[in-house]
Amino acid sequence: MVTRHPYLPRIARAAALALLATTAAGCGLLDSDSAGEADGAPAFTVAAAGDILIHPQLTEQARKDAKDAGSTDTGGKGIDFDRTMAGIKPVISKADLGICHFEPVVGKPQGPFQSFPDFLVPPQITTTIKNVGYDTCSTASNHSLDHGPAGVRRTLDALDAAGLKHTGSARTREESVKPLILDVKGVKVAQLSYTLGFNGREVPADKPWLANRTSFDKIAAAEKAARAAGAEVVILSIHWGREHHPDPGTPQLKLARRLAEETGIDLVIGHHAHVVQPMEKIDGTWVAYGLGNQLARHEVPSGLTEEGIIGWFEFRKKGDGWDVQARYVPTLVTIPPDADESAGPAGAAGTGTEPDSAGETPGVKDHRLVNVAEALRDNKQLSDQERARYRLAFERTQGTMLNRGASKDGLKPLQDLPG
Template sequence: MGRSLAVLVALGGLTAGCTSGPSEAQVKPDGRSFTVAAAGDVLIHPELVEQAAKDAKKTGAGQAGLDFGPLMAGVKPVISKADLAICHMETPVGTPKGPFEGYPEFLVPPQILTALKGVGYDTCSTASNHTYGHGLKAVKRTLDTMDKVGLGHTGSARTPEEAQQINIRDVNGVKVAHLSFSWESFLNPTPEKERWAFNRLSTDDIKKAEARARKKGAEVVILSVHWGLEHYNEPSVPQLDLAERITEETGIDLVIGHHSHVVQPIQKLNGTWIAYSLGNQVARHSSPTGLTEEGAIGWFEFKETTDGWDVSARYRTTLVDIPPELEPGAKAPAGAVEDHRVVDVQKALDDPGSLSEDRLARYRLAEERTSGFLYNRGAPGGDGLEQFSSRE
C-alpha cells in the first residue's frame, strides 16, 4: 500500500487516461487517488509445474522443489508499483508435494500463491468454474494458504459466515471493496448444502454484495467477474447484457473480467470501465493457440472529485513465452525461447538487448493483436484507452 503514483513514468506502456475526465472545477482540492493493476487468469498447467521444478534446481529457492518466482518475475516491475494489485486465482491448490492435476479438474501447487505475493499482488478473486472442483476441503486449503502468504481473497468461503463477509482494503486512505462472482461449473456442481462456498453470477446477488460493502464503509467497489465463452475475443451476448445491468443498476466503480483465456475489449459503458477479459496472466494450454499466451494488465487510476471518482484506464501487454518442443537430443534454434516466462512485452520491445528477430516479431504481434482486441468496442476514441512506449 501507499506505493508511489510516479510509476506512470517508470512503467511506460501505461498511458494517459480518460480524455473525458473531470474538469479542473470538478477536481476535489486535496482529493485522494490510487492506482489499481489487474490481470487475467492464473492457470497452472502441468508444463508450468515442470518449469517450476526446473527453476528450483537452479535457484535453490521455492518449496518442496518448486519455484514459480522466475516464471512470474517479468511482471513484478508493473504489478508491484500499483497501490492495489488484483489477480484471479482460477483453481484450488493442493499440498506442496502434490499430487497435482491439470485440465479439467485442476489441483495446482500452492507455491504459486507465494510467487503471486512475491511479484506484488495484494488480493485475488477466487470465484470460478473450477473453485469447487475438489470440494470444500480444497476451497478451505486454498484460502488457508492465501491467508498464510498474505494474499487477500474474495469470491469463495470456508463457512457460511465467511461468505457474507466483504473484502475491504485501505488503499491510500480509501476504503476499497473487492467482490468476485462466477458462473457454476457443470463438471463439479456445488451441492445445495454448500452453495455458499463460492459466489454465483447473479445481478441481484451482486447488488446485495455491493450494498453490504457500502454499509461497511466502502467508498469504491471493484467487481471481478468470471463470465463469457472460452477462446472468443469478443464478449458474448450474456456478457454484454450483464455489463449493461451492472453499469445501469449498481454503483460498482470498475469491472474486471476473465475466463475466456484470450483478450477481449475494454469499454467505458454508462460511465464505468468494463474489462471484459484480460486474457491469461499465466497459462500453458496443452495446445497453445498463440492467443492463449497473450494477456493484458489493466491499469486504472482513481481520482477523487467533487462528484465521486474519476477513473482512467490504461494497459500493458503481456505474453507467456513457450519453449519449442524438441525431439530427444535435439537442440533449439539459436535465439529460441528456453523457459516458460511471463514477459512484459513493451519492456522487451523497448530494450531488446540480444533478443532474436524472431522473438521480437512475436512480441510485436502480441502487442498489435492485443491492442486490436482491447480497442474493439471503441475505447481508443473518446474513452481514452491508450498505450505508449516505456521510453516516453
Template structure:
C-alpha cells in the first residue's frame, strides 16, 4: 500500500494544499486518508517502441521493455497517496508478444510492473476492451496484475472471485473498490459466465456497494467506464446515472474513464463525480491535443461526526509526444540545419504539468507554452459544472 510520508505541499496552507477546504474545521474528529486516481492506461505501439528504447538506455525492464522512465513523472504524486487507483484499459499479453493495437488490444504485461513501481495499489479492469480476447484474455490480465502485486476489480476469473468484494485497509479504514463498464464493444458476456466482467446496471452497482458494506467496507469507491469518447463534456446519460447513483446508493466517490479526454468534476448530492480523468498514458493514432491531457484526481477523506467528508483536488498531466516521422521530414525539408525543431521532445514522457512548469529549468519555450495550455484548459474543464463553489482546485497552483 502506498503510504503518505511528510509531504510539505500537502500540509502547508500557504501552498494552497491544506487537507481541508477554506472554512472547514482543520481538525477532523476521526480518521483521514488520501486517494489518488488517474486516467486510462492504454498502451499503443508507439509507447511499446519507447519502452524498448528506454530499456536499451537503462539496461532495466523485462524482455527488452522498460516503461518506468515513461511514467516516472507522476511518481511523486501517486506514491504519496494512501490509496492509489489506476485504470488498466486493455488485455495483457505475453512478455515477448505478439502485441496488438486497436480494435482488439493486447498490451505488454511489463506495463503492470511500472504501474506498481509508480505507487499504484489497485486497478479497475472493467472497460470496453475487457473482453477483447474472451475469458483467456481476462485471466491473463488478472494474472499479470497479481504477479505485479496490484489488486484489481471489475473483471474476474471465477464466480467466487467476482462475489468477493475488494476491500483494502487504508490507514485503518476499510475501503472497497468496485468497477463497472458501459459495454464491451458489442461483445456479450456469456450468460453462464456473467462474472467475467461487470456491465453497468444501476441495480448491480447498488448491489455491489451493498455487498461491500456487508463485508465490512466503511468507504466505497466506484470506477466507471462510461460516456462518449473524445467528448470533453459528460453526456446526458452520464449526468442521469450520476444523479441516480448519488440518490440511490451510498457510494462515497465516483471516478470515470473511457472518454480519453478530461471531463469536469461535479459534486452531486454530496458525492464527488470525476466524469473522466482523461488519458494517463496513451498515444492515439491521431493525437488531438486533448487526448494527451489527463488529470490525477486527489481526494482527501476525513471522518467527521461518523460521516466521511471528501475534499477534491486535481493534478493536470500531459503525455509529451515526439514529432512523427512525417513532421520530422517536413522540418528537415524546411530547416537549414536539417534537424528537428529544438522545441520538440525526443521521447514519450508522462508529465506532472505544474511540477514541470515550476521546477524543470530545462524546459524549452515550446514545452513551457504547451504545458501552460494544458494547465489552463484543464482548469477550465474541471470547473465548468460549478465545482469551484464546492472547493475544487488544483492540488498545487502555478502561483503557490
C-alpha cells in the first residue's frame, strides 16, 4: 500500500504540508491531501526522476561518506549513498508515489564493480533509493542485460530486499506477465516499463520475458492487461531517444503521439538521453521526453549530464478520467574537481571553482545531488561560483522544459528560483 500522509495525525499532516508548501514558493501542489479532501475527488501526487547510473566516482564517494560516519561494517554499510542523495528527499518523500528509473545491474555488496559499458554497481544504492522515498523503479534499460539473466535476477532481488517494487525486467515468465499495480491513496496505479534495446544484445530465446523491449503493440497490450487487472491509472516509464540530445528525436515524437492518441496511458515519463528533454501535453496526456540524470557521474561531465529534473504530477479524478497538473524540480549533481586537475568552467565540469591563493579549492568538496531552488534559498555557505552554477542549471532546465510550448498547459517549476 503506497500511502504516506493518511498515517499521520491530521494536525501533524497539516503542519508538515504547510511547511513544505511554504518552501514551494506558493505552489499548492505539494498540499495534495487538502486538495483532494476539499471536493471529495480522489487525488494523489507522483514524483518521477531520471536515470540512476552509478559510476566509480560515486561509489568512492559512498565509501568516503560511510568512513566519515564511522562505519566499519564490511557487510554493506561500508558503502553508503544516503548523503549523496539526501538533497532530494524532501520532495520525493512528500509524493504519494515515488518512481525511480534504475538503469544498471547490481553486483555483490563488496564488488567487484564495473562501469561503462557493462555496469555492475553496489546493491547498497537500492537501500538509499528507498530511504529517500521512492516506492517503485522501472528496470527496462539498454543496460538491463549487461550481465545476462543472473544480473537481472540479482538486481531484482536487491530491489526486493530494499522494499522497492519494480517492473520492466523479470526473473520468471509468471512475473513478467503480472501487471505491477500499486495502491496509492486508494487508487490502483499501474506502472509499465520498456526500453529501445539492449546495446546490441538479444533477449535469450528461451527467456523472451527477461526484459521489455519497446513496441507500440506490446505497450498497448500491456496497458489493456493492467486495466483488466483493475488499474485506474497507467503510467509508462520508457527508455528511448538519443543520448546527450536535449531535443527529442523524430521517433520519440511519433511514438509519443501514438501513445497519447491511441492508448489510455495517463502519463509518459522518459529516460536514456542523460540530459533534460522537454515536457509536452499531447491530446490531454503529459509526456516527459527525458528527465535527465537523477544520479550519474560520466567520465567526461558535460554540464548537461549533471542536470536533471524531478517531474511532479498531481492526479485528480475528473468525470471518467483524470486531470493531471505537471510541475518540475531542477536538480544538479555537484562534482568536486579531480585531484590531478584544476576545476573546469561553471558550465562544463559542474564545479565553477578555482584554487585560492593557498592552493585550496573552495566550494564543491563532494558529489551531492541537490534540489537547485532549495539549495539557492537555504544554503548560505554557497560560493558565488556555486550560486552562478546553480542558477545556470535552473534557467537552462526551465528553457528546455518549455521549448515545446508546455507553458500554455500550465507547466511551471514546483519551486521558483529565489530572487
